[in-house]
Amino acid sequence: MHGAPYTMYPLGDQALTIELGNTIEEPTNELVMRVFHQLQKNPLPFVSDIIPAYSSITVVYQTAAIRKAHPGQSAFERMKEALILRLQQTGDEDFKHRLVEIPVCYDPELGPDLAELATHAGISTNEVIQIHTATIYRVYMIGFLPGFAYLASVDPAIRMPRKLQPRPLVAAGSVGIAGEQTGIYPVNSPGGWQIIGQTPLSMLDVSQESPCLLEPGDRVRFYSISVEEFNQMKKSRSV
Amino acid sequence: MSILVIKPGLQTSIQDAGRTGFQHLGINPGGAMDLRAMQTANALVHNPTDEAVLEFYFPAPVLQFNAGAFIALSGADFKASVNGTDLPVDHPIYIPAGSVLQFNGKGKGQLGYLAIQGGLELIEWLNSYSTNIKAAAGGFEGRALCAGDELTLNNHPKSIRSSPECSVLPWKAFTAPFYTNNPFRFIHGKEFGLLSEISRQRFTSEGFTILPQSDRMGYRLQGPGLELTGAGEMISSAVTRGTIQLLPNGQCIILMADHQTTGGYPRIGHIISADLPGLAQKGIGETLHFVQTDLETAENLLVMQEQHLQQLKNACILQLDAYHRH
Numbered sequence: 001m002h003g004a005p006y007t008m009y010p011l012g013d014q015a016l017t018i019e020l021g022n023t024i025e026e027p028t029n030e031l032v033m034r035v036f037h038q039l040q041k042n043p044l045p046f047v048s049d050i051i052p053a054y055s056s057i058t059v060v061y062q063t064a065a066i067r068k069a070h071p072g073q074s075a076f077e078r079m080k081e082a083l084i085l086r087l088q089q090t091g092d093e094d095f096k097h098r099l100v101e102i103p104v105c106y107d108p109e110l111g112p113d114l115a116e117l118a119t120h121a122g123i124s125t126n127e128v129i130q131i132h133t134a135t136i137y138r139v140y141m142i143g144f145l146p147g148f149a150y151l152a153s154v155d156p157a158i159r160m161p162r163k164l165q166p167r168p169l170v171a172a173g174s175v176g177i178a179g180e181q182t183g184i185y186p187v188n189s190p191g192g193w194q195i196i197g198q199t200p201l202s203m204l205d206v207s208q209e210s211p212c213l214l215e216p217g218d219r220v221r222f223y224s225i226s227v228e229e230f231n232q233m234k235k236s237r238s239v
Numbered sequence: 240m241s242i243l244v245i246k247p248g249l250q251t252s253i254q255d256a257g258r259t260g261f262q263h264l265g266i267n268p269g270g271a272m273d274l275r276a277m278q279t280a281n282a283l284v285h286n287p288t289d290e291a292v293l294e295f296y297f298p299a300p301v302l303q304f305n306a307g308a309f310i311a312l313s314g315a316d317f318k319a320s321v322n323g324t325d326l327p328v329d330h331p332i333y334i335p336a337g338s339v340l341q342f343n344g345k346g347k348g349q350l351g352y353l354a355i356q357g358g359l360e361l362i363e364w365l366n367s368y369s370t371n372i373k374a375a376a377g378g379f380e381g382r383a384l385c386a387g388d389e390l391t392l393n394n395h396p397k398s399i400r401s402s403p404e405c406s407v408l409p410w411k412a413f414t415a416p417f418y419t420n421n422p423f424r425f426i427h428g429k430e431f432g433l434l435s436e437i438s439r440q441r442f443t444s445e446g447f448t449i450l451p452q453s454d455r456m457g458y459r460l461q462g463p464g465l466e467l468t469g470a471g472e473m474i475s476s477a478v479t480r481g482t483i484q485l486l487p488n489g490q491c492i493i494l495m496a497d498h499q500t501t502g503g504y505p506r507i508g509h510i511i512s513a514d515l516p517g518l519a520q521k522g523i524g525e526t527l528h529f530v531q532t533d534l535e536t537a538e539n540l541l542v543m544q545e546q547h548l549q550q551l552k553n554a555c556i557l558q559l560d561a562y563h564r565h
Binding site (some may be wrong): 003009010011012013014015017022023024036048050051052054055056058060063064067068074075076082141142143144145146147148150188189204206212214216225235 | 245258259261262263264267268365371373374375376379381426428429452474475476477478479480481482499500501502509510511512534535537538541542544545562
């Protein structure tokens with residue numbers, strides 16, 4: 001982290017945000033993930049959550065506990081000092097990224113916006129599928145819903161803004177596009193992304209100790225499956 | 240040893256201090272909206288202060304106790320009674336087997352809490368009993384309670400004297416230090432400076448009314464339209480309970496217990512933690528006023544509340560021990 005500029009600011013009275021940039025770019029997010037892994041590996045006392053986002057990382061801490069352990073000191077200042085030290089210790093070495101391959105059925109029944117997106121892009125639906133499955137995406141952050149990973153960057157040829165009127169119900173597993181982002185709805189939810197397909201995998205499995213299929217910093221590649229394969233995989237999942 | 244839900248109430252859920260450590264996966268902390276009421280109710284019955292409790296709006300649930308239990312009610316006063324005996328909030332209460340606990344009117348406040356000595360037999364999800372309705376996990380089957388649900392009571396090591404009579408024990412928790420009424424104090428958010436001069440003034444000089452679309456996720460407010468001087472486009476980053484976001488239509492939302500973990504709207508302020516219990520007890524149609532404070536004050540007030548909770552816990556332990564020896 002030598003020389004990388006950052007700012008720190010309070011996010012309320014029990015959290016602090018480290019801002020490492022203000023763009024959606026891979027090098028900045030890589031830095032975010034390095035700090036995230038460093039803080040996860042060697043947790044600071046009284047920290048209850050570490051939340052990486054596109055270009056920032058937020059540390060949620062227990063103000064009352066810090067003040068009790070260090071009377072007379074501001075919990076924010078104390079946390080800030082500790083984090084400045086940690087940032088200095090965050091190395092430049094690469095950490096391993098997981099590559100998660102996700103099957104998607106791009107059938108029009110499961111991807112109701114696929115045809116419209118193809119028209120918008122001026123290409124065939126097959127070309128949309130080809131382009132969507134050709135990119136290796138990065139999980140920039142997880143938010144909105146439990147296990148909802150924001151993946152980027154979508155090839156400019158198939159970008160499309162979100163719908164003006166969100167759908168009241170998007171089915172769990174639906175794969176959508178919103179501008180340069182793509183993502184998968186982990187649970188049934190209202191949503192405004194352009195839905196182009198559906199995965200038979202569970203993005204959120206509350207019976208597992210690690211309940212979410214994707215974690216911040218993961219790499220994702222989609223591959224196309226038929227309706228039969230989709231049904232088969234979905235059935236074997238529920239057994 | 241169970242409680243039968245006869246009527247579920249408007250929205251009754253199991254909550255504790257919340258689920259920490261999973262926000263990087265988009266799993267929000269949740270937990271009791273009024274954490275101090277949850278802690279008070281637990282302290283009164285000698286539970287760990289973060290034991291799971293029932294949180295309910297009005298209309299509140301009707302519950303049948305199939306075993307005698309030590310309970311405490313805190314937060315909103317919904318005029319509770321069992322078998323014709325009125326029950327006050329903030330007292331420990333013994334209720335005999337067969338009691339039907341019901342709530343007869345909406346007094347002050349929005350959210351009531353019921354703690355039961357020993358707690359409930361529940362399955363933890365990610366280290367917490369809080370109900371996460373979106374993930375359909377935690378609490379009781381990951382959902383609000385329904386008629387016919389049966390909640391199993393845990394045994395408590397300090398076995399209670401069983402008695403056919405309902406008795407309200409004669410000490411009351413002093414909860415005033417936990418509650419702020421208007422104005423609610425906030426510290427500046429990162430984007431406060433983007434507000435126009437006039438909008439900054441209006442934010443602290445005018446009132447903001449809580450809209451009906453408000454829930455455990457957030458309070459939507461209707462107030463003077465606020466304007467930004469620059470572009471309001473932001474890259475999404477983490478948000479917390481108490482964060483005041485400015486929506487594109489110029490209105491504000493205050494994020495509450497079930498808030499999303501990240502957001503992209505300008506953060507004009509954060510209600511300080513010490514004022515969140517009071518805010519949780521404000522309901523639809525009530526008007527909020529805001530006054531600015533600083534981080535140091537916010538931290539100090541939180542520390543003072545924590546000290547008060549400790550005193551309350553100590554007092555409850557002494558009283559209850561004396562009662563048991565009696």
